[in-house]
Amino acid sequence: MKSLIRPASPPDAADVCAVHCSDISHWRAWDASGDARPARYADLTPCQRWLNGGPWLDPGLCRRHLQRVAEGGGYAWVAEHKGRALAEAEAFLADEPPPYGRNLNLSALYVHRHFRGQGLGSALLAAALAFAQEQGCHTFTVSRPDAPAFYAAHGLRPGPRWGHWQLPARRSRVRYTVDPLPDTGYSLVRGYALLVGRFQNSCHDWERARPGGAPDFPEWRGVTLDRNWMTVRGQRAAVVLEESPRAPGTAEAFVFAPPDVALTGQWVSAIGDHAAWSGFTRVNLFVPAPFAHPHARRLEATQRVMWKVVRGQESVVSSQ
Numbered sequence: 001m002k003s004l005i006r007p008a009s010p011p012d013a014a015d016v017c018a019v020h021c022s023d024i025s026h027w028r029a030w031d032a033s034g035d036a037r038p039a040r041y042a043d044l045t046p047c048q049r050w051l052n053g054g055p056w057l058d059p060g061l062c063r064r065h066l067q068r069v070a071e072g073g074g075y076a077w078v079a080e081h082k083g084r085a086l087a088e089a090e091a092f093l094a095d096e097p098p099p100y101g102r103n104l105n106l107s108a109l110y111v112h113r114h115f116r117g118q119g120l121g122s123a124l125l126a127a128a129l130a131f132a133q134e135q136g137c138h139t140f141t142v143s144r145p146d147a148p149a150f151y152a153a154h155g156l157r158p159g160p161r162w163g164h165w166q167l168p169a170r171r172s173r174v175r176y177t178v179d180p181l182p183d184t185g186y187s188l189v190r191g192y193a194l195l196v197g198r199f200q201n202s203c204h205d206w207e208r209a210r211p212g213g214a215p216d217f218p219e220w221r222g223v224t225l226d227r228n229w230m231t232v233r234g235q236r237a238a239v240v241l242e243e244s245p246r247a248p249g250t251a252e253a254f255v256f257a258p259p260d261v262a263l264t265g266q267w268v269s270a271i272g273d274h275a276a277w278s279g280f281t282r283v284n285l286f287v288p289a290p291f292a293h294p295h296a297r298r299l300e301a302t303q304r305v306m307w308k309v310v311r312g313q314e315s316v317v318s319s320q
């Protein structure tokens, strides 16, 4: 199918919302205890729509989301046919140490269910890959690929493995200091590694974990976002603990650190201690495999990033 690939903007929200909604066959509503029951789309609040699969599933949330992507170092494109957007892709550009280097991470790619298999997904992926090249990226990644065979057909290969672990938040004897982290843009941690919480890439996860990154649902008021510089043994990193609205008391951790800082057992213990101090009971760590810590339990199976080296691996190393 012939299509025009162009940047997406907030007025595309209704079409983009329709694309993503087409992927949901059964809508659900969750009660206060977290149990789900079948529901009709029209009866769901924006928060409940979001819980079915993200900000794209409600036109108002989708509009705000497209606005925030553009403001926070992200890019969105649509494939338009006869004046209607039938597919959408999003990506964020980050600068990280090797092995990612300058990285474009594709965080969303959806084609309207009725228009799949007609080349729209391939056209958007090709446009994102061309953009990565234009931007001088070393790597192009899809961090959590739902359609690995589709990406493999476009030259992406299995890359680094990551695992999700959970620690009890508990006091430890590791010494560390804590200072508040300013709410500034990605430039504060550009060039840093995302040692914990690399769900997408450092730019995307940084913007996501800033105040205002999550929608202001009445249901989510009071959720804790704890952002600090932490210093352990003279090494400083930006540490964000974000309470999960669906699991009160549990923090998802994000650690942005200069290239010479490694995630040692002392760092893990310090994060667990600080989490306890901040009122959390558990901390989730999404970290490169292999990972081991005496108090950590695995939450889900190891995942594999898919990637393509856009500019040679040598330049990834020599650029640092």
Ligand SMILES: CC(C)(COP(=O)(O)OP(=O)(O)OC[C@H]1O[C@@H](n2cnc3c(N)ncnc32)[C@H](O)[C@@H]1OP(=O)(O)O)[C@@H](O)C(=O)NCCC(=O)NCCS
Pocket: 023, 108, 109, 110, 111, 112, 115, 116, 117, 118, 119, 120, 121, 122, 123, 142, 144, 145, 146, 147, 148, 149, 150
């Ligand atoms: C995956 C997706 C983006 C592909 O877009 P599309 O427009 O349907 O794909 P294209 O028409 O460009 O390409 C079709 C080719 O991709 C393959 N393909 C499509 N979806 C696939 C999938 N889920 N897994 C494996 N291969 C897939 C087709 O078999 C076809 O291969 P062929 O040309 O050898 O016959 C689209 O199907 C989609 O939106 N899926 C649901 C959301 C999703 O999984 N997105 C990926 C999130 S990481």
